[in-house]
Amino acid sequence: MFICQYSEGSWKLPKITKYEPFEVDPSLRVFHYGQAVFEGMKAYKDEEGRTWMFRPMENIKRFNISSKRLDIPSFPEDVFLSALEKLIALEKDWIQKGEGNALYIRPFVIATDNNIMANSSSAYKFMIICSPVQSYYSGSIKVKIEQHYSRSANGGYGYAKASGNYAGQFYPTKIAIEEGFQQIIWTDSEQHEYLEEAGTMNIFFRIHNTLITSPTSDRILDGITRNSIIALAKQKGIKAEERAIKLQEILEAHHKGTLKEIFGTGTAATITPVSTFGYQSNTYDLQEQQDSYANMFKQLITDIQYNRAEDSFGWRYLVK
C-alpha cells in the first residue's frame, strides 16, 4: 500500500509499505465528523500481459475536487499518478487476464487529528490500497425509483466521492432489497420528480434510439464511465442527451413502448443493464433488445480498457 501523511500545512514524504494495520486514537477526527474522500479505479491486463489504467487523471482530478468540498488539502497530481504507477507495477502479477478481471484500486484520504473539535482536521492520511477483482455485478438488476429518501441536496456534497454520501444510502437500499430490488435510482430531494443516479452508478435511459442521462450537478457524481459512454455514443453517431429526466417521461415512454433500455455505468461493473424498475407499488419490465446499447457500449469500452481496440480518445495509460 501507498501512504502519505499531511501535517503542519504540507504532505510529508510518501512511502510504499506492505499492507498492514495502523494505530488510531478513539478521537480520530474522521470517526466523528466524516472528513474522508475516496476514489475507485481499475487496472486491466491485455493479452500480451501489459497492464493499463483507464483515464487515471480523471480520477485524480475528481479526488481533488471532492477533497476541496470536504476541506481536505489537495494531493499533488504528479505524486498521485506516480504512486499509482509504482503500486500497480508492484501488484500487477495479481491481475488475471481476461474480461472482468482487474486490479481494483482504492485511493482515499482520512482526517487524522486526535481531538473531537468540530472543524477541519490539521492532519490527514492519504493511502492507496488495491486488490484483484472480478466483475462486480453479473447480469441485469432490478432497481427501485426512490420516492421518500434522498441521496443529496442542492448545495450539498453529492458530487463529491465522500464517505458521507454512501452511509446515507445503506438504510434506504436495505429497504429496497427487502422489497426485491438490488439498487435504488435516486430522485431529486424536492419533488422526487427527476431521475438522477444510482448508489454507485450513473444512469442512462434509451428512448427510441436516443440516450438520455441526467446532467451532472451539485447532487450527482461526474462519473468517468458516464463521460466515456457519452463520448463513444457521439463517435458512433448515437444521440446522447444530458438533460433533466422526468420520471413521468420514462413512465410514458415505457407505456408507449419507446423506452428500450435503462443501464447504469460505473467503474465497478462498467455497464449494468436494468431488467425491471419499480415505482410506487408497480414494477415495469424491460425487454432485452437485439441491438442492445448496453451490450454494445460494454464491448466498446472494455475493448479499449483491455487493449483490444484502437484508443482514439487516448484513454488508456500503460503502466510500465
Added chain:
Amino acid sequence: MFICQYSEGSWKLPKITKYEPFEVDPSLRVFHYGQAVFEGMKAYKDEEGRTWMFRPMENIKRFNISSKRLDIPSFPEDVFLSALEKLIALEKDWIQKGEGNALYIRPFVIATDNNIMANSSSAYKFMIICSPVQSYYSGSIKVKIEQHYSRSANGGYGYAKASGNYAGQFYPTKIAIEEGFQQIIWTDSEQHEYLEEAGTMNIFFRIHNTLITSPTSDRILDGITRNSIIALAKQKGIKAEERAIKLQEILEAHHKGTLKEIFGTGTAATITPVSTFGYQSNTYDLQEQQDSYANMFKQLITDIQYNRAEDSFGWRYLVK
C-alpha cells in the same frame, strides 16, 4: 473509556479500559463509507460535589434514531445508561465545580468491517470517551445566513447525529470565517428561504416577546437544549412557536426593530447569543436587550444542570 463490539448479529461483552489507541485495517468500513454516529453530552458537578447528567435518556434515544437511519444496529438503552454512569463515576474527579465546567461525554459508533464493499458493515465498535471541558464559546457570535451551500436534504439524514453531516459543513464554514463570521445559519436546500439551524446549534429568534424556532424535520437535529428551552419558555409564560421561519420575516422584523434577539442552543455552549447576522453582502446588528431571553434561559437551564434550582421537569440524573 467504554468499549463494546458488535459482530455476528449481536453486541458482545462491554468493557471499561484505560484510554488507549487501537489497531485498524486500511479497509476499515467507516473510512470509506462513513457509517458512524455520535452523541455529545455533559456531566455537571454541584456545590456539594455530586455529579449530574442532563436528560441522558434523550441522548440515548437520539443515538439509536441516528443509528437506524445509518443502518447501524441499535445499542441497548440500559447498557448505554449504565455505561455512562460507570464511566462518569470513574472520571468524576476530573470535573471542576462551577459554571461552564463539565465533563464532555462522547459516545460514538463506527463501522469496522475490513473490506470496502459498499454496503452496511456487519461489525461495529461502540465507544464512549470523555474529557473535562470549560464553556465552549464565550460571548456572542456573528453568523452568516448561507445562500449557496446546504447542510442536508429532505429525505436525507440531517436529523441524525451522523459524521457525514459535519464533514460537509467545514468548507462552507471556512468561507464564512474568512468573511468575518464564526458560524453559519443553514437555510433550506431548495430556495434558501427558510432559516433552519446552525452547525452544532439549533436557532431561536425573538420577535417582540415571542420565541420562534424551526420545527424539527428530516433536515434538522432535534436538539435536547432546544426542546428544554421550549419547555422552560412555556413554564415561564413566554410564547414559543415551532414553525418555518422565512428569512424575509426576520429581515423585516429587523428593519422594524421588532427582532430583539437571535440565539443558538446546544450542549456545547448551552446558549450562544448572536450579535450580528450576515445576509448577502449586508450585516445586521442586534442590540443587547436588558431583559435578554438568552441570558434568562441560560440561567434557568444551567441552574437545573448544576443543581442550583428545583428540577420540576425531572431532567437531572444523579450519578452515584
